[in-house]
Amino acid sequence: MKLGYITAAILMVTSAVQAIVHPVEVRGRHFYDSVTGKPVINTRYDPLSDVNKCARDIYLFQQLGLNTIRVYSINPDLDHDKCMSLLADAGIYLVLDVNSPLDGQHLNRYEPWTTYNEKYMSHIYKVIAQFSAFNNTLGFFGGNEVVNDYISAKAAPVYIKAVIRDMKEFMKLSGLRKIPVGYSAADDLNFRTSLAEYLECYAGSPDDQIDFYGVNTYQWCGQQTFYSSGYHLLVRDYDKFSKPIFFSEYGCNEVIPRSFQEVGAIYSSKMSEVFSGGLVYEFAQEANNYGLVDYDDEGNVRLLPDFYSFRKRLSEAPAPPISKSDLAVINSKTGGTIPRRGDDSGDYKFCSTEYANLDVSKGLPKPAAKGIIRSFINLQSL
Numbered sequence: 001m002k003l004g005y006i007t008a009a010i011l012m013v014t015s016a017v018q019a020i021v022h023p024v025e026v027r028g029r030h031f032y033d034s035v036t037g038k039p040v041i042n043t044r045y046d047p048l049s050d051v052n053k054c055a056r057d058i059y060l061f062q063q064l065g066l067n068t069i070r071v072y073s074i075n076p077d078l079d080h081d082k083c084m085s086l087l088a089d090a091g092i093y094l095v096l097d098v099n100s101p102l103d104g105q106h107l108n109r110y111e112p113w114t115t116y117n118e119k120y121m122s123h124i125y126k127v128i129a130q131f132s133a134f135n136n137t138l139g140f141f142g143g144n145e146v147v148n149d150y151i152s153a154k155a156a157p158v159y160i161k162a163v164i165r166d167m168k169e170f171m172k173l174s175g176l177r178k179i180p181v182g183y184s185a186a187d188d189l190n191f192r193t194s195l196a197e198y199l200e201c202y203a204g205s206p207d208d209q210i211d212f213y214g215v216n217t218y219q220w221c222g223q224q225t226f227y228s229s230g231y232h233l234l235v236r237d238y239d240k241f242s243k244p245i246f247f248s249e250y251g252c253n254e255v256i257p258r259s260f261q262e263v264g265a266i267y268s269s270k271m272s273e274v275f276s277g278g279l280v281y282e283f284a285q286e287a288n289n290y291g292l293v294d295y296d297d298e299g300n301v302r303l304l305p306d307f308y309s310f311r312k313r314l315s316e317a318p319a320p321p322i323s324k325s326d327l328a329v330i331n332s333k334t335g336g337t338i339p340r341r342g343d344d345s346g347d348y349k350f351c352s353t354e355y356a357n358l359d360v361s362k363g364l365p366k367p368a369a370k371g372i373i374r375s376f377i378n379l380q381s382l
């Protein structure tokens with residue numbers, strides 16, 4: 001495994017942790033997904049809390065040849081030590097989303113000011129405090145597809161950037177390992193580059209620049225080429241992004257069974273100058289039919305045809321060409337030094353006043369939970 005390069009990755013979700021996050025509503029004493037109507041239960045189990053299930057799945061990750069997985073949400077009140085050390089023993093890193101579909105654990109994309117508060121940030125701080133202890137936590141996603149239309153593109157960007165700032169500040173103040181903080185974006189041409197550029201820019205604090213960027217893209221469906229798929233435009237559009245960037249979801253299923261032809265392109269030299277691999281969506285089967293494996297009620301696993309196709313493509317994919325000097329650059333860029341105006345080191349970019357289709361005119365909100373960082377750190381050390 002070459003740190004910073006995701007040679008292959010996969011997503012885990014369970015019924016308790018929806019991959020596609022719908023609003024959650026309260027009915028009686030329970031939370032329900034407002035679209036599927038399924039109960040949202042997040043107390044007893046998450047994908048990294050049950051050591052037997054982890055062992056079962058990690059065996060399959062190794063069969064696939066993965067080095068990184070993404071998990072969309074966890075419950076920080078559960079114990080994740082055993083699963084994380086099993087993953088570490090298998091040489092597998094984790095990219096973890098710090099949000100969850102539960103009330104108080106994610107931003108409202110249209111009215112983010114109603115949800116950016118102490119309760120929300122203390123959930124995030126708890127997740128960070130727990131997972132920063134594990135060497136194989138590769139990064140945190142501070143948000144996933146929060147911007148997904150014109151309205152959210154007006155309301156949410158400054159709040160996403162504020163959450164990223166707060167996460168980085170928390171790690172710094174609490175003396176925790178500095179884990180890279182990223183954002184996972186819906187690939188919409190209206191803000192494909194503008195959102196990346198805005199989250200990348202220096203707005204006034206050393207902590208407000210994103211450390212890496214994820215792009216959720218489903219544009220390679222069936223038999224395509226680097227050009228017919230539009231991948232060449234992704235490479236062109238993100239060419240100037242100065243931090244690591246990778247596909248945080250891919251795997252179009254409009255043509256089934258999937259052949260995962262894009263895997264060869266993702267790891268080819270045409271792509272790897274700009275993109276550090278990608279995460280296939282998704283490991284466990286759900287109603288949306290992107291699974292590589294399926295479970296029965298007893299927890300037995302059935303490998304689906306896509307499991308075998310993906311494994312074959314991945315085993316044939318070119319080896320990552322990343323060099324030691326690239327890694328040194330990546331490491332220095334996550335170092336969080338304060339840039340000076342006029343410094344042309346290229347490690348940072350000052351924010352502009354305007355970004356296409358975004359509204360960033362109000363600037364970043366003040367930290368919602370600065371006061372609790374100290375009390376949080378005291379609590380943690382009790």
Ligand SMILES: *[C@@H]1O[C@H](CO)[C@@H](O)[C@H](O)[C@H]1NC(C)=O
Pocket residue numbers: 135
């Ligand atoms: C985590 O990494 C540090 C630094 O390399 C090392 O000293 C430590 O032993 C590692 N911890 C585990 C549990 O492997």
